[in-house]
Amino acid sequence: MTATTIAPGSMSEVEHQSALRRAVIASTVGTTIEWYDFLIYSTVTGLVFNKVYFPGSDPWIGTLQAFGVYFIGFVARPIGAVIFGHYGDRIGRKATLIVTLLMTGIATAAVGLVPGYDKIGIWGAVILTFLRLIQGIGVGGEWGGSVLLAMEWAQTNKNRGFLTSWPQFGAPAGLFLANVAVLFFSWYSGDQFLAWGWRIPFLMSIIMVAIGLWIRLGILETPVFQRLVAEKKIERAPIIEVLKRQPREVILSALLRMAEQTPGYIFNAFVLTYGTLVVGASRNLLLSGLVAMTFLGFITAPIAGWFSDRVGRRAVFIGGCVFVAAFTFVYFAMLDTKDPTLIFIAVALSFIPVMVMYGPEAALIAEAFTPRLRYSGASIGYQLASIIAGGPAPFVSTWLFSTYHSAFPIGLYVCVCAAISICAALLLPDQTNKEIAHEVNYGNA
Numbered sequence: 359m360t361a362t363t364i365a366p367g368s369m370s371e372v373e374h375q376s377a378l379r380r381a382v383i384a385s386t387v388g389t390t391i392e393w394y395d396f397l398i399y400s401t402v403t404g405l406v407f408n409k410v411y412f413p414g415s416d417p418w419i420g421t422l423q424a425f426g427v428y429f430i431g432f433v434a435r436p437i438g439a440v441i442f443g444h445y446g447d448r449i450g451r452k453a454t455l456i457v458t459l460l461m462t463g464i465a466t467a468a469v470g471l472v473p474g475y476d477k478i479g480i481w482g483a484v485i486l487t488f489l490r491l492i493q494g495i496g497v498g499g500e501w502g503g504s505v506l507l508a509m510e511w512a513q514t515n516k517n518r519g520f521l522t523s524w525p526q527f528g529a530p531a532g533l534f535l536a537n538v539a540v541l542f543f544s545w546y547s548g549d550q551f552l553a554w555g556w557r558i559p560f561l562m563s564i565i566m567v568a569i570g571l572w573i574r575l576g577i578l579e580t581p582v583f584q585r586l587v588a589e590k591k592i593e594r595a596p597i598i599e600v601l602k603r604q605p606r607e608v609i610l611s612a613l614l615r616m617a618e619q620t621p622g623y624i625f626n627a628f629v630l631t632y633g634t635l636v637v638g639a640s641r642n643l644l645l646s647g648l649v650a651m652t653f654l655g656f657i658t659a660p661i662a663g664w665f666s667d668r669v670g671r672r673a674v675f676i677g678g679c680v681f682v683a684a685f686t687f688v689y690f691a692m693l694d695t696k697d698p699t700l701i702f703i704a705v706a707l708s709f710i711p712v713m714v715m716y717g718p719e720a721a722l723i724a725e726a727f728t729p730r731l732r733y734s735g736a737s738i739g740y741q742l743a744s745i746i747a748g749g750p751a752p753f754v755s756t757w758l759f760s761t762y763h764s765a766f767p768i769g770l771y772v773c774v775c776a777a778i779s780i781c782a783a784l785l786l787p788d789q790t791n792k793e794i795a796h797e798v799n800y801g802n803a
Contacts, residue, residue, distance in 0.1 A: 377578050378511040382524050384577045385504040388459055389528025390535070391570040395466035395563050396431065396497045397529070398536035399490065400627035400752075401648070403428045405540075405634070405641060406556045410474040411483045425753045427487050428627070431494035432749025438498020439737035440597055446503050446733030447596035450579050450587075451510070454733075455503040459574060462496030463567030465489045470560030498744075502737030504528070505720045510580035510729075516667060519790065522720035523663025529716065530655030530709060533626060537652060541645040582729050591730050600727065600735040607726040610786045611739025612746065614723065617679040617779030618715040619748035621686055621772045625651070625708040628752040629693075632759065637693050639701050647705030655709030662717025671722040672788040676780050678714030683776040685711045690765035715779075725789035747775060 403425060411427075438458070446454040472485050504525040512521050539559035547555025586592055593599050601608065626648060633639040666674040685708070692704035727735035758767040 374511075378521075380577050381511045381580070382508045382521060384573050385455075385507040386524045386528050386531075387573050388455060388570050389500060389504045389525045390531040391528075391563075391566045392459060392462045392497055392500045393529045393532025394535045394566060395462045395532075396493055397533040397626070398466070398540065398559055399428060399431065399469070399493065400623065401533075401536050401540050401630065401645075402556050402559075403627060403630075403752075405630055406552060407486070409552055410556075411486060413475050425627075425756060427483060427490055429749040429753055430487050431490040431497070432744035434491045434494025435498035435741040435744040435749075436738060438495035438500075439502065439741035440498075440734075441495065442499025443502060443600075443734030443737040444595075444597050446499070446506075446737070447593060447731060450583050451503045451506050451733065452574070452577055452579050454499060455507065456571065456574050458496045458499040458503070459567060459570050460496075462493055462500065463563045463570075465492035465496065466563040467561055467567075469493075470557040470563075494744075498741045499737065501525070501740055502724075502733045505724050505736065506582075506733055507577070507580060509721065509724055510582035518725065519666035519671060519718050519721045520660060520664040522724065523660045523666075523717040526659045526663065526713075526716050526720050527656050530652045530659060530713065534649060534652030534656060537645055537648040541642065541649060544642060544645060586730050593730055596731050596734040597738070600731040600738070604727060604731065604735055607786065608735055608739040608742070610782045611723045611726065611736065612742035613778050613782035614675075614786060615719065615740065615743035615779070616747040616775040616782075617682055617772075618712055618719060619743050620751045620775040621682050622709070622712045622716075623748045623751040624686075624755050624768065624772070625689070625705070625712065628755040629705060629708075631752070631756060632765070633693065633701070633705075636759070637696055637701065639693075639696070639698070643698055643702060644705060647702045650702070650706035651709045654706060655713045658710050658713035659717040662714045663721070664717075666718030666721065666790065670788055670790045671718040671725075672783050672786075672790075674718045675715050675722060675783050678711055678716075679776040679780050679783070681714060682711035683773045686772040687766075687769040690769060694765065721790075722783075722786065722788065726787055 407427065442454050442458055445457075466489075469486065469489050472489070473482050475482055505522050508521045508525055509518055512518050536559065539562060540556065543555040543558050544551050547553075629648075630641075630644055633644040634641060662674055662678070689704050689708055692700045695701070723740055724732060724736045754771060755768050758771065759765060761767075
């Protein structure tokens with residue numbers, strides 16, 4: 359089924375529920391694939407790229423260089439949000455999501471083909487940087503469309519948190535698949551992991567993209583966007599309009615994510631550097647812990663989204679901020695014991711406080727924007743956090759430890775981010791279980 363213009367009012371209850379299920383499945387599977395593509399990079403950076411593309415450097419300097427390239431993907435994400443937010447609000451959610459899926463998947467597969475420093479010198483790092491830029495642009499446009507695909511098919515206002523938590527499920531699920539793939543090929547290739555084993559998980563992206571494309575081609579456009587088209591309420595320049603009409607919501611959405619993104623990328627990317635260089639843990643022990651971490655994480659996300667429908671998005675989110683601030687100190691204390699069991703437990707549990715925030719976060723952000731500017735506004739706010747939180751987190755953490763030779767400053771760093779997010783959550787409107795008008799009445803719109 360590829361038609362996208364069936365009027366929602368002409369659909370029966372059964373047809374609507376079927377379309378809703380397909381939309382949620384398509385958004386979840388699609389985000390899982392795209393996050394696999396984006397996050398496999400974070401798994402491999404601390405293990406491979408500092409050695410393959412920056413050899414000869416001091417281990418910490420090589421790691422900083424590798425995380426610098428890694429950061430490029432986060433800088434690109436707001437660019438993707440601007441580009442695809444514009445088209446998502448202009449031509450629809452579905453078409454935009456197909457393009458982002460193809461862009462991210464092809465760039466990821468190409469990473470697996472980039473020769474190392476020993477073959478083409480610094481050009482390997484240059485090509486890697488370009489592909490990371492393309493990855494980031496694609497992922498930057500993905501999130502907003504996936505969340506809206508689920509949210510805008512909801513018939514009631516009482517399950518938006520739960521429905522929009524499923525695209526959020528895609529992030530830990532994608533990281534789970536990425537970690538499983540890297541762990542398997544780390545074991546399978548053994549001493550050849552740096553030579554070729556790490557490349558296979560990147561090349562596998564082509565197969566996953568083909569599956570995701572087949573699923574997304576079969577969904578319908580959302581009823582909300584169809585209604586906007588029918589009523590001729592499509593904005594000519596949605597990016598400009600949302601920055602003019604709802605700048606406060608854009609800024610607060612970015613600040614909201616600091617407590618979720620900063621520790622999230624410390625727990626899934628920096629830990630591989632800290633665990634191998636400081637703690638002396640084996641690569642496979644850490645990867646095994648990350649697999650368990652993502653499994654517990656993707657269970658937690660929809661539970662937190664469901665719970666937010668009952669007690670409020672803001673309350674659940676702030677609870678997660680407090681939880682992660684306290685947990686970070688416990689986390690590093692457990693790693694520093696150098697006990698394999700405690701290390702595994704610390705890594706395995708680390709995504710639970712992050713997902714307590716991540717589950718309700720999608721609805722909390724998306725509900726703050728008017729429908730005709732929602733793709734643009736939610737995407738830009740969400741992805742701006744990549745520059746101030748997620749992208750710098752492994753780099754800042756590496757610098758803090760190399761400077762102070764202690765993980766305590768990293769814990770303080772997370773606490774500051776949590777405090778900022780709590781303030782943002784208190785200022786951002788909480789629309790839990792409230793009817794959202796077809797168009798928010800703002801300014802002269």
